[in-house]
Amino acid sequence: MIMIEVSHLVKEFKIPVQKKGRFAAVRNLFSSEHTIKRAVDDITFSVDDGEIVGFIGKNGAGKSTTIKMLSGILQPTSGNVTVDGIKPFEQRMENAKQIGVVFGQKTQLWWDVPLIESYRLLKEIYKIEDGTYRKNLDRYIPMLDLEEVINKPVRQMSLGQRVKADICAALLHDPKILFLDEPTIGVDVVSKKYLHDFISEINREKGTTVLLTTHDMGDIEKLCSRVVVIDSGHLMYDGDLESMVQKFGVIRSLMIEFDEPVGDFQVENAKLTRSEGNRKWFSFHRSEATPMELIRSIGDKYPVHDIEIIEPDIEEIVRKLYESK
Numbered sequence: 001m002i003m004i005e006v007s008h009l010v011k012e013f014k015i016p017v018q019k020k021g022r023f024a025a026v027r028n029l030f031s032s033e034h035t036i037k038r039a040v041d042d043i044t045f046s047v048d049d050g051e052i053v054g055f056i057g058k059n060g061a062g063k064s065t066t067i068k069m070l071s072g073i074l075q076p077t078s079g080n081v082t083v084d085g086i087k088p089f090e091q092r093m094e095n096a097k098q099i100g101v102v103f104g105q106k107t108q109l110w111w112d113v114p115l116i117e118s119y120r121l122l123k124e125i126y127k128i129e130d131g132t133y134r135k136n137l138d139r140y141i142p143m144l145d146l147e148e149v150i151n152k153p154v155r156q157m158s159l160g161q162r163v164k165a166d167i168c169a170a171l172l173h174d175p176k177i178l179f180l181d182e183p184t185i186g187v188d189v190v191s192k193k194y195l196h197d198f199i200s201e202i203n204r205e206k207g208t209t210v211l212l213t214t215h216d217m218g219d220i221e222k223l224c225s226r227v228v229v230i231d232s233g234h235l236m237y238d239g240d241l242e243s244m245v246q247k248f249g250v251i252r253s254l255m256i257e258f259d260e261p262v263g264d265f266q267v268e269n270a271k272l273t274r275s276e277g278n279r280k281w282f283s284f285h286r287s288e289a290t291p292m293e294l295i296r297s298i299g300d301k302y303p304v305h306d307i308e309i310i311e312p313d314i315e316e317i318v319r320k321l322y323e324s325k
């Protein structure tokens, strides 16, 4: 079943032209001149119920603008968006009940009140039943390691604690869909692990659909089997992560550690890229050689002590994808 449907979506922003020179401030006040910035340009994709999809792209690609249209904050210029059959901007209240949103750079919690009070306020706002509220809180607080901060105001929390607290808040009303916009930016590794495990668990247990934008390819590797890549408002790739790796992660590396130092040598279909002590690194094209072929051919000549196959990282793959277009 389709949970999120985005069809020929466009969002344009009107940007006032800033005049320069004498009395510029006054002239700007009365000027109606503007330019148009097309932040999202004819994007079409859909997300099935229960999927976790990584929504990635360079800075300014249009990710946040898309999430804002999906969560009902912004009105599309043209095209269609439905979230579980609801038009987010026209039916903002209905949409708010079925989605949870976390913007990593901005908290939805009250800065000066203890965390538990923020949760109580959200309970009232979302009209969450006592049983659901209690059950979710009892479960999520230990899962996210929030026991110690539950009575602290948000301003006293570390960034990692704050984001975990925000994710908990976004899920208290059992939304069907969770939008995460850069949830792990600047977050420490321990909190990141809590976030990854928590999101996986909630998705598995409750079937929550997740759309995740991130620059951290570790998030993608840990959580997403499918990715949608955009650039300058255009859709560039929509498919499973594995196929993207196969197609654009074509250059792999092999590290071989020998029993003793050996001189540099050439291997067919591979390029020696680095030598250090007993170790050598070779790069090779996915379609031209397999690690086994290289290991066999090298092992015939020199005694091999250890090997490591190094796959290209996702950041590199996304860079290749951009270059290919």
Ligand SMILES: Nc1ncnc2c1ncn2[C@@H]1O[C@H](COP(=O)(O)OP(=O)(O)OP(=O)(O)O)[C@@H](O)[C@H]1O
Pocket (backbone or CB within 6 Å): 013, 014, 015, 037, 038, 039, 057, 058, 059, 060, 061, 062, 063, 064, 065, 066
């Ligand atoms: N309110 C706005 N007014 C004018 N231009 C905007 C507005 N919001 C976004 N933009 C522009 O639209 C484009 C897309 O921005 P958006 O924030 O959606 O990108 P992004 O992919 O989320 O980038 P980042 O990873 O840096 O957050 C950018 O060029 C941005 O400057």
